[in-house]
Amino acid sequence: RVVGGSEARSHSWPSQISLQYYSGGSWHHTCGGSLIQRNWVMTAAHCVDRTMTFRVVAGEHNLSTNEGSEQVLGVSKIIVHPYWNSNNVAAGYDIALLRLSSSATLNSYVQLAVLPQAGTVLPNNYPCYITGWGLTPNGQLSNVLLQAYLPVVDYQICSSSSYWGNTVKQTMVCAGGDGVRSGCQGDSGGPLHCAVNGQYQVHGVTSFVSGNGCNVQRKPTVFTRVSAYTSWISSVSGGF
Known part of the structure; x- marks a missing residue:
């Protein structure tokens, strides 16, 4: 991702989540996000302004392996900023909140931003x-x-x-x-x-x-x- 970056220490950013969409029988990472309440995630509007089935994975470090720390949370509501215009990213308002269908459990792997x-x-x-x-x-x-x-x-x-x-x-x-x-x-x-x-x-x-x-x-x-x-x-x- 992060071009010129290095691997983060596992779970050193515990409010980071992986936003994933369902396609072709499996889930795919598409965007990041931040857990701001146990049942709310903050992400970019442009990540969720198309109709798809999304889920949130908290406590994630390696997307390809199950480390036992992950919490998979459904998305029950997507609230995009009312002024967001997908044809004009430069106008701003590129922010959305996702209400989760269940609340995350806070622990050493999952924390609020x-x-x-x-x-x-x-x-x-x-x-x-x-x-x-x-x-x-x-x-x-x-x-x-x-x-x-x-x-x-x-x-x-x-x-x-x-x-x-x-x-x-x-x-x-x-x-x-x-x-x-x-x-x-x-x-x-x-x-x-x-x-x-x-x-x-x-x-x-x-x-x-x-x-x-x-x-x-x-x-x-x-x-x-x-x-x-x-x-x-x-x-x-x-x-x-």
């Missing part, structure tokens, strides 16, 4: 990590959860003409863009983790990368900025 305070904007070069099972340089999904260090690129830089220009909005977070490490397809919907006051918080939901490739210089990975949507998240999921 901590969300940032409303309105929090991290400064340029703030250290963060992206995690996911997305496409690796050989074009395959990774079996194991990968992570990569992606420092924040602030809005002023990210929206400049040599970066993303007006494609990027203030409701987004940019990170990376060194031409080596980035997110990629299959990481979508997954988290950007940033430590604030000694605690990792999920500040971004992976939204898009450059059409020219996943790790293009001056085209950082773009995330939905979670702190711009905290009141919507609260109103839908009934608080954190």
Whole structure:
């Protein structure tokens, strides 16, 4: 996934989930997501805006083996942000909440994500990590959860003409863009983790990368900025 990333220590990101769809008699990983309540998952709108049967797997590390820590949870309701427009990802609002048909059991493998305070904007070069099972340089999904260090690129830089220009909005977070490490397809919907006051918080939901490739210089990975949507998240999921 995470291009230029390395394998994460097993279960070191316990709020990360695998969003999977059913096709041809089996389940396939399509996106990441974050467990924000025992029965709610936060992901990207573009991951769920087509009609499919989805499930969530929490406590996952290696997609290809049963490690005994997984919890498979059905999805009973998909709530996409009302302003999301699948024909205009650059408008923003690439966020969705999934209500689960049963509640996850919290343990050392499965934990709730901590969300940032409303309105929090991290400064340029703030250290963060992206995690996911997305496409690796050989074009395959990774079996194991990968992570990569992606420092924040602030809005002023990210929206400049040599970066993303007006494609990027203030409701987004940019990170990376060194031409080596980035997110990629299959990481979508997954988290950007940033430590604030000694605690990792999920500040971004992976939204898009450059059409020219996943790790293009001056085209950082773009995330939905979670702190711009905290009141919507609260109103839908009934608080954190």
